Amino acid sequence: MNTLRQHTPGLLLVLVLALGSLHAATLPWFSQLGLSALTIAIVGGMLLGNTLYPRLATHGHQGVSFAKGQILRLGIILFGFKLTFQDIAAVGISGILIDACVLTSTFALAYWLGRRKLGLDEQSVILIGAGSSICGAAAILATEPVVKAHAEKVAVAVATVVVFGTLAMFLYPLLFALTQALGVSEFAYGVFTGSTVHEVAQAVAAGRAVSELAANSAVITKMIRVMMLAPFLLLLSTWLGRRQQAGSGETRRINIPWFALGFLAMAGFNSLHWLPQAWVSRLIALDNLLLAMAMGALGLTTHFSAIRRAGTKPMLLASALFGWLLVGGTLINSGISYLLHQL
Template identity: 45%
Template sequence: MFSPNKRADTINGILFVSLFALAAIQISQWSWIKHAGISPLIVGILLGILYANTLHHRLPEEWLPGISFSARKILRLAVILYGFYISIQEVLAIGWAGAGTAAIMMSSTLLLAYWLGVYLLGMDKQTALLTGAGSAICGAAAILAFEPVIKAKGHQTAAAVATVVLFGTISMLLYPMLFDLGILNLSSSGWGIYIGATVHEVAQVVGAASDIGQTVCDDAVIVKMTRVMLIVPTLLLVGWWWARQQIVETSNKRAPLTIPWFALGFLGVVLFNSLHLLPASRVEQLQQVDQFLLTMAMTALGMETSVKKLKGVGIKPFVLAALLFIWLIGGGYTMTYLLTWR
């Protein structure tokens, strides 16, 4: 796609996606959208889907490789740079209770998603895993990271992202309500752990926890970032398991092992960020660049998604996400209470 005779068209496609991404970031700053905890990634995929089902036929076909490049190559770079949001010091600060709750809820939710999705609801493995990743780890960003590892398609990714929007938004309304009712016996730190270990997106964690208190919000964000850190071993295990599955299903003993090198790059950036070699202002700039690249990748995936394909996925991802949501609320409270009880 970057050969001399195609390079200009590919770059035009990338620039086309970047314009949509800029629009998504601006729209996400509208007060009511920001208050609802809807991230630029979500706005981006919605804009992409809107374009794919209205004006896509007006795009020169030669630009399509640029959209594909944005949805896959730029995605990997964005996942690597996501490490600038996390430091080892922040993860260690939450203690064993926070780390343990985050790890247990992440792993149990992902395993439950696969079992319920594939064996109870009869879903395809990719959609079940993507839906589980969105609920278990870090919403849309986790879905994007899983997509290339399990060879998912654009409409499967879009369906999984839609579940994050719905149930993450409900979380932002539900958790402050539960706190006000006083029916859950949790301390201030316990509430931070509970929200951080069970709410989908980082923005949604902030939205749910900030209504309760600043200390709760700070603890919740750190626990949430611990869940994000767990994406590295999870992607490595899923990549190994997926290769084994392909061997069984195709009877091919030489099925390639999908090693998500970008996950190792993400870990490397986390370690580098933990050394605090860059000034805070420069780290913030890199975070903004990463947010833009993630939005580009999500927008490009939306541009590859038609409503017809989404209809083919059906309602099952939402049923699965609802079951996982119930587990996150009940199971998350139980684990938080047990690990923080004194």
């Protein structure tokens, strides 16, 4: 009971913040900008964290820390209910190959450019790379426990995907209008959008700006990218663990992000369609609430001074990755589609 009393103030604070963010995300102004509840939650958390929360931190610290830890992991696990393996079949092998190539090339470019050319710290590079190459804020949230990043670095990474994901949402429909003369179909545009736009909400908005067909193919392709989050986290954790082991010369236990396996298990269970759709909808709503609570908690512990110290390099890295998603994504989409057509 004593532990519960210690956690209650912080949990109530992030719960109120999450509920407000979920409501705000349904308002026309926010939805038209493609701003998800997660983005609104971290911004709201940062505003409170740099004004009112320092006076309450003594009482709210434990509950906020719990939200950043256990609640975040549970949210990632339940995120699997947004997917089914049938989604993969809807776009075929081409969509899977395109997503895999975009993810791999974008993250590799992020690491090389961020570490070798810009001299950014590894945690920031991995977070920005994950957000750009997989699924925006949700990928950053899921990657944070693996790299054990500070809240400020998470906030900076989220800011980059918000800026360039929002830009993509408005730019992509214009690009489609310019390329229609080249015979680009609405379905192909949707696949390109889903494989290169940062956030799920942004991919939906960019697809619907063209047509429902484009939106559907964009969402399915995007969700396949989301499904690749679990193997990405497992590979990342293994790589970091082995490198640390080699550097120290000691045998160390590699930490497996079990929540990533839980995410895959929930997606597999959801593919069986054993639960009524109404239950699945409630689980998805619960998941949205949990992830918004975790994002709000991260915002509460983020200080503007630390973000200012990060400088312009994170934004430079994100801009380079955005350029690659546009140009490289076009080459990957057209190249794989051409090769499979020849076969």
